[in-house]
Structure formats: C-alpha cells, structure tokens
Amino acid sequence: MSEQHVSEPPIDARVWVQGEPVDSYPEWAPEAERGRALRVTVVGEDVLHRRNAEVTEFGTPGLRALVDDMFRTMYVAEGVGLAANQVDVDLRLFVYDCRDDDGVRHVGHVVNPVLETEGTEDEGVTVESEGCLSVPGPHADLARAPRARVTGADVDGRPVTVEGTGYFARCLQHETDHTLGRLYIDRLSARERKKVLKTMNDMKDQVFARRAENAESMDFDG
Secondary structure (H helix, E strand, O other): OEOOOOOOOOOOOOEEEOOEEEOOOOOOOHHHHHOOOOOOOOOOOHHHHOOOEOOOOOOOHHHHHHHHHHHHHHHHOOEOEEEHHHHOOOEOEEEEEEEOOOOOEEEEEEEEEEEEEEOOOOOOOEEEEEEEOOEEEEEEEEEEOOEEEEEEEOOOOOEEEEEEEHHHHHHHHHHHHHHOOOOHHHHOOHHHHHHHHHHHHHHHHHHHHHHHHHHHHOOOOO
16 A cells, blocks of 8 residues: 555554564664565556465565565555565565554554454445555545454464554555455546546656665665
8 A cells, every 4th residue: 555645643652563562663674674676566467456375385485585575665665555466476465564543653464364344335434545556646535444453474374463443444454455356446436446547647657766766765774
C-alpha cells in the first residue's frame, strides 16, 4: 500500500514489531539494510491477479532474503506495505511499516495471512483515500472495516497475530487482498476504476523516476 500524503497524525513513541510492543526501534527495519530494491509489478501482470501459493517451507535462506528485499523495496517505493506478488513472487506473504491513526508504528511481516475484520460494507466502515504501489500514482476513496486482525506465521513458521485500527487496519486488509489476487481498484466501481487507471498512466513515469532516485540515495545503514 502506498503512503498516504496527508497531514501527520499525532506521533506516539510506541512501536509494535510482529504484533508485540518494543522499547525502541530504528528508522528503517533492519531487514532493509540486508535487502535489494526490486522492481514493483504493475496492474495487469498475471501474478497480481491470482491467489498466490501458500508458503510451505519456512526458515529457508531464500524466504529470509525475500523478506529483506521486500522491506527495502517498500521503503524505496515510499510504501507502508508490500506483498510478495508485488515483487513478482508467487507466495502469500507481506511486509509492513505503518502507523495507525493514533501515530503508533507497526512493523513486521506475515506469511500465509488470514484476515478477520469488524464491520460490514453496510455499516461500521470508514471511507478514506487508498493507493497502491502496483497502481503507481493515484489514490481513491474506498470503504474498509475500521478494525482488522491478521493471523499467520513468520519466516520461521512461528505463529503471528497482528491487530490494527484505522489506517493500519486498512493496510492489513489491503495487503491480505494482494495475497488473494485482489487490488484495491477491484473494489471500485467500473467508472472509478477507469478513472484511476487513466490517472496512473499520466503519473507512472514520474513515480518510477522518483523510485529510481530513492534507490540511489536512501541510506539504510543508519
């Protein structure tokens, strides 16, 4: 999910990593220092439009490297969440570094996520602007449940539970959707989807240029 360019929420010093509170945390997730920035797939590529494969082998060097690469790619692309199919890998996995509406920062990854939400499309939802790194540039208003809970595993196969409200709940829903082959624009009306894709075509070159610049200039060592 792309970062929302709005006024900053109140900044809370609390940080939760893998669903658990920590006393302190660096500016960038440590995985990003080890990873490589990869190309982000774009709407229309097959891997984005099908349910991805379940991860069946945990603790492998390849899976660890994938998480590292995804964190670095997410930061370079100015996102708050990124799924494996967005780096052209057919696996159900996502990473995130996202604040909720109270400014609490949430960082981690979830393998084989299972989503539970509170609220329905008729009641108890919030409508806010949402964007996607695989739909580079535009945002659109979309209804999402205000609370979300995701269960799954970490790279070693240990159980993980992550809960969120507000903008972070939106992130959890957005990223789990990715692993099931669904983009946020698939939830829009046909007219709104067409409008978003037209705007994307007008903006994508500028977005790609900024990502290339970030890949060269961002310092993950500090």
